Amino acid sequence: LQVPVRKDLDLLASLRADQYSDVGAAISSKLAARWAINRRWAMRGSAGTGFQAPSLAQVHQLSSPFLQATVQLGDCTEALKAAASTLKAADGQAVACTSNSALNVFTNGNPDLRLQKTKQATWGMAFTPSRNVHVSADYWRVQMQDTLQLDSVQAVLADPLRNTSALMANPDLVSLDGGAGKVHNLALLLKMKNKGQAVKEGIDIQARYREPMRDGRWVMGMQATFMLKSKDRTSTETAWVSDLGAFQRSARW
Numbered sequence: 001l002q003v004p005v006r007k008d009l010d011l012l013a014s015l016r017a018d019q020y021s022d023v024g025a026a027i028s029s030k031l032a033a034r035w036a037i038n039r040r041w042a043m044r045g046s047a048g049t050g051f052q053a054p055s056l057a058q059v060h061q062l063s064s065p066f067l068q069a070t071v072q073l074g075d076c077t078e079a080l081k082a083a084a085s086t087l088k089a090a091d092g093q094a095v096a097c098t099s100n101s102a103l104n105v106f107t108n109g110n111p112d113l114r115l116q117k118t119k120q121a122t123w124g125m126a127f128t129p130s131r132n133v134h135v136s137a138d139y140w141r142v143q144m145q146d147t148l149q150l151d152s153v154q155a156v157l158a159d160p161l162r163n164t165s166a167l168m169a170n171p172d173l174v175s176l177d178g179g180a181g182k183v184h185n186l187a188l189l190l191k192m193k194n195k196g197q198a199v200k201e202g203i204d205i206q207a208r209y210r211e212p213m214r215d216g217r218w219v220m221g222m223q224a225t226f227m228l229k230s231k232d233r234t235s236t237e238t239a240w241v242s243d244l245g246a247f248q249r250s251a252r253w
């Protein structure tokens with residue numbers, strides 16, 4: 001719904017309802033405004049809520065675990081060896097913990113997953129000195145709740161006897177030293193859960209110039225985003241971790 005409150009002020013409001021048979025319902029809303037200060041300057045802003053639903057595989061793929069990651073296992077503790085000895089593979093072979101080996105981390109669907117909720121806001125200014133030139137800058141912020149996170153590998157390895165449901169047999173058989181037989185290496189089966197949080201902030205900058213021509217229009221433009229904040233945490237009990245400037249993660253620009 002868009003309402004022209006005054007000649008120089010527009011308000012926009014929207015409401016959306018979604019219903020999922022497996023992860024529940026969500027209502028998203030948005031309120032926005034634009035104020036034309038004069039012929040050259042305009043101010044705009046918005047605030048709203050949103051969501052992201054988990055994929056079908058994340059909810060319903062229960063029977064076939066798939067490989068999520070591989071981490072390096074250090075020394076096998078006595079607790080890890082004891083926990084591994086309680087497992088049996090589907091073919092009846094034993095499961096063993098091997099020190100200084102690759103530890104496969106599997107995951108599968110979780111029918112208890114919920115929607116990931118977001119709150120977002122923007123505020124910006126636009127400058128149009130002529131009909132052919134437009135420059136704008138907009139600050140934005142997105143806050144995410146209940147983001148999907150795997151259970152902690154470190155937490156399971158630190159206390160495997162209390163986390164036996166997160167242990168499984170690696171599907172591949174390996175030979176024991178000296179050819180004394182074959183076993184399955186220990187692997188982890190971690191569930192994805194709604195327990196994380198994330199915050200992203202930045203400034204979008206845009207400039208555009210157009211030149212009308214006899215047979216068309218010549219347009220030149222530039223768009224850039226400067227990241228102010230990009231952090232997340234795997235649960236409400238863990239510390240925030242920023243990925244700004246980290247190699248192969250989030251750059252400033």
